[in-house]
Amino acid sequence: MSEQLSPGEAAQALDEIQRRQQQVIDLAAIPAWYWWAVGGLMVVLGAGVDVRTPTAIGIAVPVFVVGMLAVNGWVIGRAFRHAQPRNGLLDGHGVVSILGFVAVIAGGTIGLAFALRGAGAHYPATWACLAGGLVMGLAGPALNRVLRRVMLSNRAGSAR
Amino acid sequence: MTASRFDELIHAPTRLSIVSLLAASEWADFKFIRDSLRLSDSALSKQLTTLEEAGYVEIRKGFVGKRPRTSARLTRVGRAAFELHVAALQEMVVRSGASILPR
Numbered sequence: 001m002s003e004q005l006s007p008g009e010a011a012q013a014l015d016e017i018q019r020r021q022q023q024v025i026d027l028a029a030i031p032a033w034y035w036w037a038v039g040g041l042m043v044v045l046g047a048g049v050d051v052r053t054p055t056a057i058g059i060a061v062p063v064f065v066v067g068m069l070a071v072n073g074w075v076i077g078r079a080f081r082h083a084q085p086r087n088g089l090l091d092g093h094g095v096v097s098i099l100g101f102v103a104v105i106a107g108g109t110i111g112l113a114f115a116l117r118g119a120g121a122h123y124p125a126t127w128a129c130l131a132g133g134l135v136m137g138l139a140g141p142a143l144n145r146v147l148r149r150v151m152l153s154n155r156a157g158s159a160r
Numbered sequence: 161m162t163a164s165r166f167d168e169l170i171h172a173p174t175r176l177s178i179v180s181l182l183a184a185s186e187w188a189d190f191k192f193i194r195d196s197l198r199l200s201d202s203a204l205s206k207q208l209t210t211l212e213e214a215g216y217v218e219i220r221k222g223f224v225g226k227r228p229r230t231s232a233r234l235t236r237v238g239r240a241a242f243e244l245h246v247a248a249l250q251e252m253v254v255r256s257g258a259s260i261l262p263r
Contacts, residue, residue, distance in 0.1 A: 005171075005252060010252035011249075013176060013249050014246070014250065014253065016176060017176065017183075019180075020180035020184070020196075021181070023181065023196060024184035024185050024188070025184060080189075082192040083184070083189060083193075084186040084188075085184060085185060089184065155183070156180075156183050156246050
């Protein structure tokens with residue numbers, strides 16, 4: 001059969017292979033609302049820390065924990081209901097991008113909160129979480145694009 | 161030079177699409193594959209059985225709550241055969257003087 005296959009047909013088959021793998025990779029894309037939801041939950045937690053009453057902490061912490069479980073559960077559950085992208089698609093570059101993103105958001109938010117508190121600002125944790133949440137909402141889709149590019153370049157048949 | 165081997169079992173149009181979906185997945189849900197390729201349950205089952213008999217695919221049946229759920233994944237043998245097949249296709253295109261451009 002391979003003897004009868006024309007280069008054009010081989011190219012068509014390669015195109016189909018790329019397209020189907022891309023279909024699975026696109027399922028892994030985290031929706032834009034996810035980043036804003038996590039950013040909003042950070043603000044709730046920050047407000048709880050600032051108000052510092054048992055009631056505020058008693059509300060903020062469970063809302064943050066349950067909210068994080070719900071949004072992450074939705075994203076992970078979606079992959080399991082359809083197709084879970086192969087781990088090997090996300091190489092070291094992808095993992096470093098994720099860890100770098102988390103480190104910048106967490107480090108930046110905590111650092112800003114301490115700086116605001118040192119400067120005597122009111123509600124430093126809330127403001128810092130608001131800034132961190134905004135960065136997360138705006139930069140999250142950019143992380144998505146980086147991860148998608150990494151996965152596409154690691155799929156079978158890609159020019160590496 | 162990269163090793164290559166044209167695989168007739170994989171190259172059949174529907175099976176090529178199934179294996180390509182599985183190549184990017186750890187596990188893929190039966191319904192996801194069926195809906196993606198617009199196949200009937202029986203047509204997909206037949207193709208998966210052919211791939212399973214060749215040792216290319218592993219099929220897992222289980223339950224999520226009370227609902228039965230079937231998933232499939234490429235075995236190590238299947239993944240190796242797929243990669244060799246992709247290399248064979250690339251060779252054919254390159255030999256013709258065309259370039260392979262990723263989408």
